[in-house]
Amino acid sequence: MLRVEEKQEPVTFSAELTAKMADVVSRYPEGKQKAGLLPILHLVQAEYGWVSAPAMDAVADYLSIQPIEVYEVATFYTMFLMRPQGKYLLEVCRTGPCCLVGAEKIMDYIEQKLGVKEGEVTPDGLFSWRGVECLAACGFGPVLQIGPEYTFYENLTAEKVDTLIADLTAKAKN
Amino acid sequence: MGRKLLLEHINVPGINTFDVYRSKGGYAAVEKALKTLTPDEIVEEVKKSGLRGRGGAGFPTGMKWSFLAKPEGKARYLVCNGDESEPGTFKDRYLMTYIPHLLIEGMIISSFALGANVSYIYVRGEMMPQIRILEKAIAEAKAKGFLGKNILGTGYDLELYVQPGGGAYICGEETALIESLEGKRGNPRIKPPFPAIAGLWGCPTVVNNVESIAAVVPIIRDGGEEYAKIGIGRSTGTKLISAGGNLVKPGIYEIDLGLPVEEFLYSDEYCGGIANGKRLKAVVAGGSSVPILPANLFLKTAALAPRLMSYESLSDGGFATGTMMGSGGFIAFDEDQCIVRNTWNFTRFYHHESCGQCSPCREGTGWMEKVLHRLEYGHGKMSDMDLLVDVSKKIEGNTICPLGDAAAWPVASAIRHFRDEFEWHVTNPSAALAGNFGLAHYADPLPAPEPVA
Numbered sequence: 001m002l003r004v005e006e007k008q009e010p011v012t013f014s015a016e017l018t019a020k021m022a023d024v025v026s027r028y029p030e031g032k033q034k035a036g037l038l039p040i041l042h043l044v045q046a047e048y049g050w051v052s053a054p055a056m057d058a059v060a061d062y063l064s065i066q067p068i069e070v071y072e073v074a075t076f077y078t079m080f081l082m083r084p085q086g087k088y089l090l091e092v093c094r095t096g097p098c099c100l101v102g103a104e105k106i107m108d109y110i111e112q113k114l115g116v117k118e119g120e121v122t123p124d125g126l127f128s129w130r131g132v133e134c135l136a137a138c139g140f141g142p143v144l145q146i147g148p149e150y151t152f153y154e155n156l157t158a159e160k161v162d163t164l165i166a167d168l169t170a171k172a173k174n
Numbered sequence: 175m176g177r178k179l180l181l182e183h184i185n186v187p188g189i190n191t192f193d194v195y196r197s198k199g200g201y202a203a204v205e206k207a208l209k210t211l212t213p214d215e216i217v218e219e220v221k222k223s224g225l226r227g228r229g230g231a232g233f234p235t236g237m238k239w240s241f242l243a244k245p246e247g248k249a250r251y252l253v254c255n256g257d258e259s260e261p262g263t264f265k266d267r268y269l270m271t272y273i274p275h276l277l278i279e280g281m282i283i284s285s286f287a288l289g290a291n292v293s294y295i296y297v298r299g300e301m302m303p304q305i306r307i308l309e310k311a312i313a314e315a316k317a318k319g320f321l322g323k324n325i326l327g328t329g330y331d332l333e334l335y336v337q338p339g340g341g342a343y344i345c346g347e348e349t350a351l352i353e354s355l356e357g358k359r360g361n362p363r364i365k366p367p368f369p370a371i372a373g374l375w376g377c378p379t380v381v382n383n384v385e386s387i388a389a390v391v392p393i394i395r396d397g398g399e400e401y402a403k404i405g406i407g408r409s410t411g412t413k414l415i416s417a418g419g420n421l422v423k424p425g426i427y428e429i430d431l432g433l434p435v436e437e438f439l440y441s442d443e444y445c446g447g448i449a450n451g452k453r454l455k456a457v458v459a460g461g462s463s464v465p466i467l468p469a470n471l472f473l474k475t476a477a478l479a480p481r482l483m484s485y486e487s488l489s490d491g492g493f494a495t496g497t498m499m500g501s502g503g504f505i506a507f508d509e510d511q512c513i514v515r516n517t518w519n520f521t522r523f524y525h526h527e528s529c530g531q532c533s534p535c536r537e538g539t540g541w542m543e544k545v546l547h548r549l550e551y552g553h554g555k556m557s558d559m560d561l562l563v564d565v566s567k568k569i570e571g572n573t574i575c576p577l578g579d580a581a582a583w584p585v586a587s588a589i590r591h592f593r594d595e596f597e598w599h600v601t602n603p604s605a606a607l608a609g610n611f612g613l614a615h616y617a618d619p620l621p622a623p624e625p626v627a
């Protein structure tokens with residue numbers, strides 16, 4: 001859960017991020033800039049890996065809305081991460097149709113392979129994982145996604161998980 | 175082999191680009207609509223086509239469009255619903271990934287018909303790759319003069335934007351989607367007023383599913399009457415079915431409505447039968463929200479007529495012996511699947527996704543989840559089944575939005591048709607933990623119906 005009292009240092013958005021935020025806001029009529037909140041939270045999360053309270057305050061400031069309007073939205077939507085995660089967050093679908101084709105086994109396997117429970121981060125800071133709800137890929141389950149680009153990995157098997165984790169570990173080292 | 179109206183060119187290399195899409199006759203329907211038809215004539219064609227909303231409710235699209243209020247001096251909006259979060263449904267993602275210009279083309283025609291000059295495609299946030307694909311397609315269409323100011327010299331202006339969601343099933347509900355698009359929590363609104371009167375930023379708004387909007391393209395290209403020739407009765411045209419679960423060939427199929435379910439399930443052209451040589455135990459025909467049916471009642475109606483993939487045939491028998499077309503999220507369960515576990519899983523989903531505004535939904539889904547959990551894990555009581563039905567009845571119809579019903583129906587139908595299996599969990603808790611009830615009698619031939627006097 002978000003604990004606003006644990007505020008870190010204020011954040012300042014880069015010029016590049018601010019330009020992207022301005023582009024978002026240009027999509028709505030005059031005075032309706034609040035509509036940019038979700039797209040902007042995605043941009044912020046892609047930049048920092050999660051959404052901190054100071055980042056939300058800066059978003060509120062940018063959109064000329066109250067901080068609470070950002071907090072209540074960021075905590076409603078499951079995609080916004082309220083605390084730092086591993087560099088790679090493996091989000092595995094845990095909903096019915098994927099379970100018919102082995103999603104629960106894959107989650108058990110990932111837990112055992114990474115040696116951390118759902119929501120925890122590996123000691124090297126590289127990985128965390130969690131179950132998420134139906135990802136609209138039910139015919140290709142089990143399936144997982146990895147942000148911030150939300151790349152999909154479908155028809156998962158233990159071997160595919162091994163390869164994926166090995167590849168990502170190698171990628172992080174380079 | 176049915177006709178393909180949406181997926182005809184899906185395997186053409188480069189069909190995701192403007193040029194290839196255009197070379198296959200793409201955007202001709204936009205030219206026809208903007209240059210030769212009035213907005214009212216387009217609405218008329220869509221009415222004639224008989225197209226029913228492909229997002230789940232099956233409401234006639236042309237009729238929905240004709241309800242749109244047109245007050246002077248107020249903007250009107252078309253919002254495309256690409257939230258696709260109903261478990262079992264994965265057709266819109268496919269369409270947006272592989273043939274994005276079909277959706278863009280449909281959005282241009284539909285926006286013109288509704289008099290919208292700014293339209294949004296709301297796509298669930300997890301579909302970031304699809305959002306990028308759509309944005310690229312929009313930029314291409316704009317560069318070619320199909321979007322922006324004075325489209326094709328007709329004087330019609332349209333801007334199209336893609337809006338990401340944040341991972342909340344409830345934002346598929348049209349008023350929650352509008353709230354979300356406005357930058358708020360996805361809490362459904364109390365209706366009335368309906369979005370057609372007061373939707374996005376209080377302006378008249380139409381919300382339509384991705385597939386519904388895509389279907390407008392062949393309707394305008396060939397005419398509404400041509401479209402209505404496909405299908406059966408009030409189920410006209412083609413429908414994308416997302417087929418998942420224990421099938422030989424899971425995937426997305428475009429079928430003519432009216433295809434016999436047996437053919438859809440077992441023919442090599444479609445699902446190819448049940449995976450691993452197993453037998454079919456149950457089917458959820460239209461996404462997790464619709465009632466589950468045992469194999470025997472799914473393949474045949476209670477009157478022993480072959481069941482068809484159409485709105486009417488799937489709902490034949492009402493909730494007693496039928497189900498619904500829903501979103502076309504088709505989930506097949508083989509003989510090894512446990513109905514109790516699946517019902518618990520679905521209920522956990524609805525509890526997780528409830529927005530929490532109404533107590534019957536917020537609390538009721540939580541109670542049902544708990545009771546189903548104890549049944550699944552060997553601590554159930556014989557009275558639990560009646561308790562579940564009771565709770566489901568108290569949710570149904572007593573909430574702001576249909577998520578409550580969507581959570582109640584799977585539980586009520588599972589107990590209606592699979593009560594033996596639930597009872598077996600109570601009487602054999604350790605066996606139920608180690609194995610499962612199997613196919614039992616759920617595929618046995620149905621008894622002959624009572625003769626009608």
Ligand SMILES: Cc1cc2nc3c(=O)[nH]c(=O)nc-3n(C[C@H](O)[C@H](O)[C@H](O)COP(=O)(O)O)c2cc1C
Nearest residue numbers: 227228229255257258259346347348382383386576
């Ligand atoms: C809880 C809930 C979730 C829904 N999810 C979706 C969805 O993901 N996609 C969709 O198109 N419609 C969804 N709907 C239906 C929409 O509210 C709306 O009826 C639909 O988008 C209208 O489009 P159509 O008439 O073209 O089908 C959902 C409805 C409810 C109650």
Ligand code: SF4
Nearest residue numbers: 529531532535573575
């Ligand atoms: S029925 Fe459930 S999801 Fe719908 S408004 Fe009420 S609490 Fe929210």
Ligand code: FES
Nearest residue numbers: 093098135137138
């Ligand atoms: S159930 Fe896993 S993607 Fe739909």
